[in-house]
Amino acid sequence: MGVKERKERDKVEMRDKILQSAQQLFLAKGLDQTSIRNIAEAIEYSPATIYLYFKDKNEIIHALHLDGFRLLVRHFEPLVKFTDPFERLIEMGNAYIKFATTNPGVYELLFVRTEPMEHVSNCLDEEWKEGDRAFDVLFQTVTQCQQSGHFKGLDTQNLSMMIWSFIHGLCSLGISNHIAHVKEARDKKLVVDAVMASTYQTFQTVMERLKA
Amino acid sequence: MGVKERKERDKVEMRDKILQSAQQLFLAKGLDQTSIRNIAEAIEYSPATIYLYFKDKNEIIHALHLDGFRLLVRHFEPLVKFTDPFERLIEMGNAYIKFATTNPGVYELLFVRTEPMEHVSNCLDEEWKEGDRAFDVLFQTVTQCQQSGHFKGLDTQNLSMMIWSFIHGLCSLGISNHIAHVKEARDKKLVVDAVMASTYQTFQTVMERLKA
DNA sequence: CAAAATTACTAAACGGTGTTTATTTTTAGA
DNA sequence: TCTAAAAATAAACACCGTTTAGTAATTTTG
Numbered sequence: 001m002g003v004k005e006r007k008e009r010d011k012v013e014m015r016d017k018i019l020q021s022a023q024q025l026f027l028a029k030g031l032d033q034t035s036i037r038n039i040a041e042a043i044e045y046s047p048a049t050i051y052l053y054f055k056d057k058n059e060i061i062h063a064l065h066l067d068g069f070r071l072l073v074r075h076f077e078p079l080v081k082f083t084d085p086f087e088r089l090i091e092m093g094n095a096y097i098k099f100a101t102t103n104p105g106v107y108e109l110l111f112v113r114t115e116p117m118e119h120v121s122n123c124l125d126e127e128w129k130e131g132d133r134a135f136d137v138l139f140q141t142v143t144q145c146q147q148s149g150h151f152k153g154l155d156t157q158n159l160s161m162m163i164w165s166f167i168h169g170l171c172s173l174g175i176s177n178h179i180a181h182v183k184e185a186r187d188k189k190l191v192v193d194a195v196m197a198s199t200y201q202t203f204q205t206v207m208e209r210l211k212a
Numbered sequence: 213m214g215v216k217e218r219k220e221r222d223k224v225e226m227r228d229k230i231l232q233s234a235q236q237l238f239l240a241k242g243l244d245q246t247s248i249r250n251i252a253e254a255i256e257y258s259p260a261t262i263y264l265y266f267k268d269k270n271e272i273i274h275a276l277h278l279d280g281f282r283l284l285v286r287h288f289e290p291l292v293k294f295t296d297p298f299e300r301l302i303e304m305g306n307a308y309i310k311f312a313t314t315n316p317g318v319y320e321l322l323f324v325r326t327e328p329m330e331h332v333s334n335c336l337d338e339e340w341k342e343g344d345r346a347f348d349v350l351f352q353t354v355t356q357c358q359q360s361g362h363f364k365g366l367d368t369q370n371l372s373m374m375i376w377s378f379i380h381g382l383c384s385l386g387i388s389n390h391i392a393h394v395k396e397a398r399d400k401k402l403v404v405d406a407v408m409a410s411t412y413q414t415f416q417t418v419m420e421r422l423k424a
Numbered sequence: 425c426a427a428a429a430t431t432a433c434t435a436a437a438c439g440g441t442g443t444t445t446a447t448t449t450t451t452a453g454a
Numbered sequence: 455t456c457t458a459a460a461a462a463t464a465a466a467c468a469c470c471g472t473t474t475a476g477t478a479a480t481t482t483t484g
Contacts, residue, residue: 007431035469035470035471036470036471036472037469037470037471045433045434046433046434046435047434047472048433048434048435048472048474049432049433049434051471051473052432052433057471057472111385111388111390112324112384112388113388114388114389117388117392117393118389120393128393131393131394132394135394153417154414154418155410158410158411158413158414159414161391161394161407162378162382162411162418164381164385165381165382165385165411166374166377166378166381167377167381168381168385169376169378169379169380169381169382170373170374170377170381172324172380172384173323173376173380176324176325176326177326177329177330178323178329179373180329181329181332181340182343182344182347182373195373198367199370199373199374199377201370202366202367202370202371202373205365205366206366206374206418209421210418210421247442248441248442248443249440249441249442257462258462258464259442259463260443260444260445260463260464260465261461261463263442263443263444264461264462269442269443
């Protein structure tokens, strides 16, 4: 009687199919241009069928959100090779910026859009594990920097939040095209990426000075 | 024959009426819940009439965008009373945070949403004056800090961008509810405002250390 | 094996969106 | 008063997320 088992397999298969198409559309055309109807057309089912596998659109968005976080965490994995915590901190920033600029749509989904946050609020706290893990990578690195004698007298949590705020601000301004309209960016005809790079360079210098 | 003049007055009056209603709805219910149809109903005209005064919805959004910038600049005006440039810099951050947290919808419109940016791209650069003015307030203050001997060896433009990135990152994470999901924020049951305040406090300490 | 019951699916509708077109109403000038 | 221009709109178009009621396929049961 493997019927029930096969049906369950079919069910998750369909779920994956929906999610896969949703992701494809999302990466190609952005979140706002990814509609339930588009997804349905892509998988050659009626729109109503989607609702047999997902409660609503936000549940789909949330699933993509989780995938995005996994992608981010994967960007952080190579950082273990940097034994010096300060160096790792700097490289973490570079990895974060690279993730954001090469996957702007995903970045927006993770850290700019509020839709996934609203969904998370209605879930068990359990669901936010991925987010915690990503922040923890930063927190642990800052902790190790302080154990090495850097950043004395600064609260680890606050300093981590400060660093995240800066990097996130830089990335979101870059992605949302706000940097392109700042005077100097126009005058000097620097592209957004260059402004981001030189700004991060200055941040790096500032952190260096805080070491002592 | 002041009929032509009166008609022109009527035209701008109608434009203002539309904009006023749009702003009211926008502040009350957010951008996404402010539809052309809502605005039309509020001014007791048909939706199609709106299009006799505005090319499309983005043109309305852009007008609100300009108003928002003026509001931000107004938040910066009291800062002239701080004669010490470093003190002014710190207070500027407080003013910015206050603006963002008390007008989250407006803040989102100015610095998170991309719709107004897209519209700005299709305009003369002239249109972005307000944005430049706001950034210039920061840039000039950083310049004066450096003239007072602070932040030696750091590029003014990059340092200004760094500061803006941090503050913007902090505000946007706060507004978008992402801070609320960071572990420590939950564990210690700190509200978002408290996390923002203590993070900014740490930033202030960091900037103090850079003075020398 | 046929009938009943369950499951999978979808057509159609509801109420919403931004925007356009054709039409009607209002206004102004001769 | 009649006509031409201007202003406003009704209705439609093409979308959107979502729900409901009903159909088609499949599985279980007698």
